[in-house]
Amino acid sequence: MTFDLLKECGNARRIGISGHVRPDGDCVGACLGLWQYLTKCLPEAGVQVFLEKPADIYREIKGFGEIVTDFPEEEPFDVFFLLDSVPDRMGEALSYYRAAGKKINIDHHVSNKGCGDVNYIRPEIGSTSELIYDMIAPDMLDQDMAKAIYTGIIHDTGVFQYENTTPATMEKGARLIGSGFDFSRLIRETFYQKTYVQAQIMGRTLMESIRFLDGACIVSAIDRKTMEFYHAEPKDLDGIVNQLRNIEGVECAIFMYQTNLLEYKVSLRSGDKVNVAEVASYFGGGGHVRAAGCTMSGTFHDCVNNISLHIEKQLKRWEAEHDKRDDSDF
Ligand code: AMP
Ligand code: MN
Numbered sequence: 001m002t003f004d005l006l007k008e009c010g011n012a013r014r015i016g017i018s019g020h021v022r023p024d025g026d027c028v029g030a031c032l033g034l035w036q037y038l039t040k041c042l043p044e045a046g047v048q049v050f051l052e053k054p055a056d057i058y059r060e061i062k063g064f065g066e067i068v069t070d071f072p073e074e075e076p077f078d079v080f081f082l083l084d085s086v087p088d089r090m091g092e093a094l095s096y097y098r099a100a101g102k103k104i105n106i107d108h109h110v111s112n113k114g115c116g117d118v119n120y121i122r123p124e125i126g127s128t129s130e131l132i133y134d135m136i137a138p139d140m141l142d143q144d145m146a147k148a149i150y151t152g153i154i155h156d157t158g159v160f161q162y163e164n165t166t167p168a169t170m171e172k173g174a175r176l177i178g179s180g181f182d183f184s185r186l187i188r189e190t191f192y193q194k195t196y197v198q199a200q201i202m203g204r205t206l207m208e209s210i211r212f213l214d215g216a217c218i219v220s221a222i223d224r225k226t227m228e229f230y231h232a233e234p235k236d237l238d239g240i241v242n243q244l245r246n247i248e249g250v251e252c253a254i255f256m257y258q259t260n261l262l263e264y265k266v267s268l269r270s271g272d273k274v275n276v277a278e279v280a281s282y283f284g285g286g287g288h289v290r291a292a293g294c295t296m297s298g299t300f301h302d303c304v305n306n307i308s309l310h311i312e313k314q315l316k317r318w319e320a321e322h323d324k325r326d327d328s329d330f
Pocket of ligand 1: 089266267285286
């Protein structure tokens with residue numbers, strides 16, 4: 001085990017767990033996997049998970065129905081875990097974290113430098129759920145825990161596709177599916193399946209996308225009026241930016257949805273040439289080298305103009321470095 005969860009909890013009576021706003025599969029899987037483990041190992045303690053209401057696709061993970069989504073006033077927690085996030089992205093759960101006796105921050109975002117009294121930040125690991133797996137005593141792992149953690153791993157590795165997948169990730173995946181849950185259905189229903197409306201929005205967004213920088217960059221945006229027309233929520237937009245990145249020749253995909261009159265949530269995905277964590281960090285966001293996000297102010301065109309300067313600079317830097325390398329081959 002890499003990190004002694006139970007020792008860190010000591011004799012805490014009240015333990016809280018949270019992640020980031022608009023919780024994704026990794027965030028939900030890590031929070032519920034940890035919740036199940038602590039509930040099982042520390043039956044005397046009260047353990048609660050606080051998150052914005054996650055997408056319904058995660059409803060079959062044990063503990064989903066216990067997630068507190070309305071953030072009531074609470075006495076300070078003895079220990080509070082912040083998973084897969086920095087405090088800035090916690091939303092309403094931030095006040096619990098601030099007031100807690102002991103703050104534990106477990107994350108894999110390269111942009112997170114550690115924001116707790118105790119920090120376990122591993123950017124080289126593909127998902128926070130994989131970090132939680134490493135912390136769980138193997139003899140305590142049961143099928144429900146395995147399902148939670150597996151969900152997190154598949155969502156952040158694109159079902160073991162992205163380069164954050166290592167041989168160790170696959171070995172852990174093997175042990176997790178060995179517990180016997182229907183992993184095929186889980187992947188289909190939580191990762192690939194879309195509602196009709198989600199598919200329509202995705203189709204429309206792809207249709208309206210614009211390529212620039214000789215096709216190396218692609219951008220598409222969805223405004224509030226369109227979101228309202230489809231009764232869509234941000235969680236209905238998952239997967240669109242990956243689809244943009246999948247287009248041949250694209251080195252960097254940008255997907256934006258409007259959050260306010262002059263404000264967009266921006267998602268960035270890249271191939272080999274652009275470090276999008278660096279781009280997003282410049283605008284106050286963060287994430288990983290190949291997947292990152294930020295919130296930007298301005299019109300659609302302002303945002304695209306500002307962000308594309310950074311992408312172009314990185315593309316040029318990459319080309320220059322590779323030209324140099326090619327020259328030295330002779
Ligand atoms: P998204 O584009 O929202 O799917 O996010 C891609 C990755 O970047 C995820 O790992 C997020 O956790 C991270 N990320 C997105 N937005 C932010 C932000 N504003 N600050 C820090 N990290 C972010
Ligand atoms: Mn994650």
